[in-house]
Amino acid sequence: MQYPSSELVLDKKGQVYHLGILPENLAKHVILVGDQDRVAMISAFFDEIEHQSHHREFVCHTGTYKGKRISVISTGIGTDNIDIVVNELDALVNIDLKNRCNLETQTSLNLVRIGTCGILQADIPIHSYILSSHACGLDNVAHFYDVTYSDDETVLLAEMNAHLQLPPKIQPYVVSANEDLVQKLSSNQTFEGITVTSSGFYGPQGRTLRLGLSTIDLNEKLTSFRESDSSRNLRVMNFEMESSSLFVLGKNLGHACTTICLGIANRPNLEFSKGYDAEMNGLIEYVLKRI
Secondary structure, eight states: OBOOTTTSOBOTTSOBTTTOOOGGGOOSEEEEESSHHHHHHHHTTSSEEEEEEEETTEEEEEEEETTEEEEEEEOOSSHHHHHHHHHHHHHHHHEETTTTEEOSSOOOOEEEEEEEEEEOOTTSOTTOEEEEEEEEEOSSGGGGSOOOOOHHHHHHHHHHHHHHOOOTTOOOEEEEOOHHHHHHHOSTTEEEEEEEEOSOSSGGGTOOSSSOOSSSSHHHHHHHOBOSOTTTOOBEEEEESSHHHHHHHHHHTTOEEEEEEEEEEETTTTEEOSOOHHHHHHHHHHHHHHO
16 A cells, blocks of 8 residues: 555655654654653753754654663644654654555554643642553544454443443543553552543633533542442543543554653642642653663
8 A cells, every 4th residue: 555645744855744753763662742841851861862853843852861762752732633643653663654655564662651630539649640551532533543442441431431421422432551561650659540631621621711511520520430340440540631542543553652640730629739840850750760
């Protein structure tokens, strides 16, 4: 199969259109961040930086950390941008960009998102590390793709749907993170569970300013959810805006994905961080030592 120029879009340099990089600029281990400025925060830990680029909101630094080659890429906010980033990352390693056809040998990337989030459990302090074992998507990116779900994901989705009772126009999906990556990042410093990915910051995360909401007690229902599997007893830990599409696209394309976030708000306690630069640097170093 050869991909036409309208489907696999490249720039004048032959780079993928939005990220603006070539295959040789990308490492197998990729850290994704929303904030452009966080790329330089992470690459400041590198022993050396071999590549730097900036196109639109997509900043990329590639270098080495203690002998391991790592790329850091900013995605901007939202699952729509994740759709762009994951597809273009996959194209860089699994499509011959010059001949516009699939490579015979497929490559699996390790994609770890470092972000910030709102905590949904009152007992978890601000600045805690929230590690995603699953993501529940309240966005619609996955619905445009021919993706498959495991029995575990299907059962968990059914339980969440029964508990949340969302309006029919909102169709969630549930997808798991990569178990190996979760284990690498897991420790007594992390709180693990379900991350809810919303398609916005205000109404989709239960915030009410001047415009009312169509969802009733969404946050309270998320906070009170407990899965029936007593061996895991998963809770909904946090709100953010990228993980569901990262997991579902990455997993179905053969990549390993997870997310770890710094909790900067506790929604049940109505608290927000007064500053978290030092804590974010701590999380960055924590991840770099483990991936």
